[in-house]
Structure formats: structure tokens, C-alpha cells
Amino acid sequence: MxxxxxxxxxxxxxxxxxxxxxxxxxxxxxxDLPPRGAASEIRRDPLTGECVALAAxxxxxxxxxxxxxxxxxxxxxxxxxxxxxxxxxxxxxxxxxxxxxxxxxxxxxxxxxxxxxxxxxxxxxxxxxxxxxxxxxxxxxxxxxxxxxxxxxxxxxxxxxxxxxxxxxxxxxxxPFVTPRTERMLATASAYLAEHGRPLMGDVLAAEGAGPRVIAESAHWTAFVPEAARWPVEVHLVPHRQVPDLPALTAAERADFAELYLRVLGRLDGLYDRELPYIAAWHQAPVAEGRELAWLHLQVFSILRTADKLKYLAGSESGMAVWINDVKPEDLAARLRAAPPRYGF
CATH class of the missing domain: 3.30.428.10 (HIT-like)
Known part of the structure; x- marks a missing residue:
């Protein structure tokens, strides 16, 4: 390259x-482009300690x-x-x-x-x-x-x-800061390691095994619907080896991911025989902290709860960050395994 x-x-x-x-x-x-616009501003919410970016x-x-x-x-x-x-x-x-x-x-x-x-x-x-x-x-x-x-x-x-x-x-x-989601995941991983002496994601992978929530597996990765999925469609792609970020993946792990991801995307679009609206989010370790705790993974999720209905983040999710999912993870996994791939592998 x-x-x-x-x-x-x-x-x-x-x-x-x-x-x-x-x-x-x-x-x-x-x-003939104008000069770059004003820089963004970051403010911290005093009630939660979380950062908010202002980019008018x-x-x-x-x-x-x-x-x-x-x-x-x-x-x-x-x-x-x-x-x-x-x-x-x-x-x-x-x-x-x-x-x-x-x-x-x-x-x-x-x-x-x-x-x-x-x-x-x-x-x-x-x-x-x-x-x-x-x-x-x-x-x-x-x-x-x-x-x-x-x-x-x-x-x-x-x-x-x-x-x-x-x-x-x-x-x-x-x-310029560690995101709230990552901070929470690292804190949970740290507490689990202290109590059990094992990495949390490793035990999650072992528990999923070839169980009812697994969508697809490969030599180096497993794709599954998480047990406590927040979204009506949600799949995690997790490497079998603990690595903090994408640069730490070997050439074999990268190639294996590419093949598995195309398989997963084909089934996601086959779920309703249409292009699924989604967000694909890489969870990586921060630059300078928690790297021994983090376990790289990709989260793919959609707000489409049926072929023509959307999940909106309403009172509980938006106000209290307490999620309510209308779709049982095991049912979604079975439907994805049975979905004819819309393209790909």
C-alpha cells in the first residue's frame, strides 16, 4: 500500500x-476556499463530569x-x-x-x-x-x-x-479526552480483573462460545449479539486475542476480520432485504491509560426495530440512560443466522 x-x-x-x-x-x-472556521470549544458538565463539544x-x-x-x-x-x-x-x-x-x-x-x-x-x-x-x-x-x-x-x-x-x-x-463510554468500560474491566484475575472480554467470549447469540465465527474473530443488547439490531465483532487497538492486530487477524465483517454485513442487509441503517463503532484503548484492560472490538448497531419502524431514544434512554430493548438478543441472532446474505460471502 x-x-x-x-x-x-x-x-x-x-x-x-x-x-x-x-x-x-x-x-x-x-x-478558492475560505480560511478554516473557528475552533471548537469543549465544556465540562459540572453535574456529570462529562465533556461536551461546541462546534457552531x-x-x-x-x-x-x-x-x-x-x-x-x-x-x-x-x-x-x-x-x-x-x-x-x-x-x-x-x-x-x-x-x-x-x-x-x-x-x-x-x-x-x-x-x-x-x-x-x-x-x-x-x-x-x-x-x-x-x-x-x-x-x-x-x-x-x-x-x-x-x-x-x-x-x-x-x-x-x-x-x-x-x-x-x-x-x-x-x-482530547477519554470518552465516557470508554471510561465506564475500563472501570468495569478493572473491577472484574481484580475480582476474577481474568480479562472480562475473554470470559464474555468463552461464555458466548457457539451459543445462541453467535452470528459467525472465524479463526481469529467471533461475531455475536451481546446478551444485554441496547439496540434492536446489535452485533459485536471481537478478536480472540486481547489487543488494545487496531495497530496491534497482526496481518492474519486483519485479513480474517475483513472476511468475517463482509459476511456479517451481508446478513445485516439481508435481515429486511434492504440496506440497514447502522453505526459501526470501533472501541479502542485510550492513548495513554487503560491499555492493559482494553480489548479491541467493533460494535455495529441499528435503530431499525422492524422493516419499517425506528427505535427512538425516549424518556428512559435519553433522560436516565436506562435502555429498553424491544428485541430479544437470542431472537435477533437466530434471524441473522437465517437471513439470506444480500451480497458478499
Missing amino acids: RHTVRLLADGREIHYYDADGAPERTAVDTR HRQSRTYKPPAGLCPLCPSAPGRPTEVPEADYDVVVFENRFPSFSGDMGRCEVMCFTADHTTSFGELSLERVGMVVDVWADRTAALSAMPGVAQVYPFENRGDEIGVTLAHPHGQIYAY
Whole structure:
């Protein structure tokens, strides 16, 4: 894989990741862009101790443009985009409308393909393998930046999730603090290790075994519906070996994940014979704390509770963070195992 770094017209970095033998990336961004907007602000809620990012400049971000004006597609004559090249394999660039910026972190956009009309689950096995390598590379690079406490790659897909750009893409957030969810997971893992002398996720994997909530298994990974799933559709993909983050995965573990993930995505879209709106969230260790406790895993979840009904976060979930799920995890797992893959493996 070849990595090329260029600059966009307003000074933001763009990173091209290409297969060996791809054309050199030399195109220049010819747009007349305004200077970068104001940096985000972070405030701490005194009642919970949790951080909240204020990013008022994001109100002017691009919102559901027609396909012919997609800013994530390659540039064409008379139609410059965020990607100056006429084609690309995988590209990552600094978000023009970041939630975190300046000394308050960094946000990057990651395009998985130049093809506007496809989805992650329809990518080739080789391309998914490249995406995993890019996630690992960006995690390592962002983790080395001053002030970054945690790196979070994720993908939002579907109108129901709130996606404003239909092009297959994800984002990578470099937080200047450890997120509340990660803090809670590390505290729970620490208490469990102190009591049992074993890592929590290892025992979760052992308990799942080949049980009723397992969707698919491979040499290095298991995909299962968690016992206490919050969402009507939720699957965790967990490596069998405890590793803190994506850079720590071996080449064999990365390749094995790519194959298993495509199998899972095919069944998720086969569940209702439609593209499932989802969020795919990588849970990684913070940069400088809890790394011996963390166990890398991918959480994929959807707000679609039936083929045409959404789960809304109402009083209990939004007000008290107490989740109520209308779908039994064992039933979901059985339906996913039986679902005909919409594509893929």
C-alpha cells in the first residue's frame, strides 16, 4: 500500500492510500476556499463530569447534496471536490467542518471507495483489507499527536441514522479526552480483573462460545449479539486475542476480520432485504491509560426495530440512560443466522 500526503486549498491534509501500481497522486486543489472556521470549544458538565463539544461552525456544513455535487466523489473537469484527484482507492482528509479542531482534537473523513453508488458491504475483500490497514495507520498517526487521548474510527450509514452525505465513507475522531463510554468500560474491566484475575472480554467470549447469540465465527474473530443488547439490531465483532487497538492486530487477524465483517454485513442487509441503517463503532484503548484492560472490538448497531419502524431514544434512554430493548438478543441472532446474505460471502 502506498501512502501519499498532499494539502488542500485551505491547508488541510489529504492522505491517499493506494494499491501498489496506482497512479501517482499529484493533482492540485484549485478551489478558492475560505480560511478554516473557528475552533471548537469543549465544556465540562459540572453535574456529570462529562465533556461536551461546541462546534457552531458545523451549522453550515454540506447537507444532502445531489449525487452530481457530492463533495466526496473524485474531482471532474469543472467540478472540483474535496478530493482533487480524478480517482482514488481510499482517501482520508481533515474534515472541513470538524466537531473537534485546533488544540481540541481532530476530525478526519475517510472515503472507502471512489464509487458513489456502492456500500461498505459490497466492497471487495482486498479493499476491505486496505480499509482496515488505513484505520490502523490513522490510529497510530493520530495517537502520536499532542493532546490526543483517544482515537475513534466509525461509520454512519443511512438517512435514518442522520447521514448527510450518501457517499460510502466514515470518520475518525481524535478526542482530547477519554470518552465516557470508554471510561465506564475500563472501570468495569478493572473491577472484574481484580475480582476474577481474568480479562472480562475473554470470559464474555468463552461464555458466548457457539451459543445462541453467535452470528459467525472465524479463526481469529467471533461475531455475536451481546446478551444485554441496547439496540434492536446489535452485533459485536471481537478478536480472540486481547489487543488494545487496531495497530496491534497482526496481518492474519486483519485479513480474517475483513472476511468475517463482509459476511456479517451481508446478513445485516439481508435481515429486511434492504440496506440497514447502522453505526459501526470501533472501541479502542485510550492513548495513554487503560491499555492493559482494553480489548479491541467493533460494535455495529441499528435503530431499525422492524422493516419499517425506528427505535427512538425516549424518556428512559435519553433522560436516565436506562435502555429498553424491544428485541430479544437470542431472537435477533437466530434471524441473522437465517437471513439470506444480500451480497458478499
